[in-house]
Amino acid sequence: MPKRGYHHGNLRQALVEAALRLIEIKGPTGFTLSEAAKQAGVTPAAVYRHFEGREDLIAEAARQGFSMFADLMQFAYDKGQPSALAAFESTGRAYLAFARKHPGHYISMFESGISVNRTPELADAAARARGILERAATELCEHIPLHKRPPASMFSAHILALSHGVVELYARNTPGTASPFSPEDLLESGIGIYLRGLGLIDPDT
Structure with a gap:
């Protein structure tokens, strides 16, 4: 399945929701931005359009x-x-x-x-x-x-x-x-x- 990248409808909120799921499972320091990007269905590089870290x-x-x-x-x-x-x-x-x-x-x-x-x-x-x-x-x-x-x-x-x-x-x-x-x-x-x-x-x- 191709990455949705910059065409994601609401990438910023999708990343927040992905982070919330990961935080529940792994804690606030137990996940990476790459994992959040994967959960949201986008490339890691796309995350930095919205969050510095x-x-x-x-x-x-x-x-x-x-x-x-x-x-x-x-x-x-x-x-x-x-x-x-x-x-x-x-x-x-x-x-x-x-x-x-x-x-x-x-x-x-x-x-x-x-x-x-x-x-x-x-x-x-x-x-x-x-x-x-x-x-x-x-x-x-x-x-x-x-x-x-x-x-x-x-x-x-x-x-x-x-x-x-x-x-x-x-x-x-x-x-x-x-x-x-x-x-x-x-x-x-x-x-x-x-x-x-x-x-x-x-x-x-």
Whole structure:
């Protein structure tokens, strides 16, 4: 079968999708541009019309991932309104849902070693995603007395760290890390403990 080369309909996106498949299987450093080109059905030389190297290709996958992630977070946030607590908890669950549904994007975003500041477009997409959770945290923090109120950026960072930990340890089918609880239950209970510590929800009776 002849290579499609420069006549490929949307080579840039085809390369991103090829990279995402390879990232899921081999990780962000386990594939070459030549492999991505082969997956997309073009010659290796054609890749350089769109990307200078593998890191640029992964950065574009991460940018698309953050854009999708931000849309999902916004949907989750809106779904939880008008309750600040429901909106915040909904965004936390959206993190886990995204990691499970889009593993290639998730790895590109959080595990590839690519800086979110590599391009202005990537930085903007990442900032929009973080901003939604920070807004949810800000609204929830308004229920805490001012002298006990943590910065919203710290509040949201704690939840992101908790969510990422659950994904890494228990939602990726890593051998030897099976839990008697589902990732969803682990995340929900962890967020609940955190929010109780801040006095935002009542203690268990």
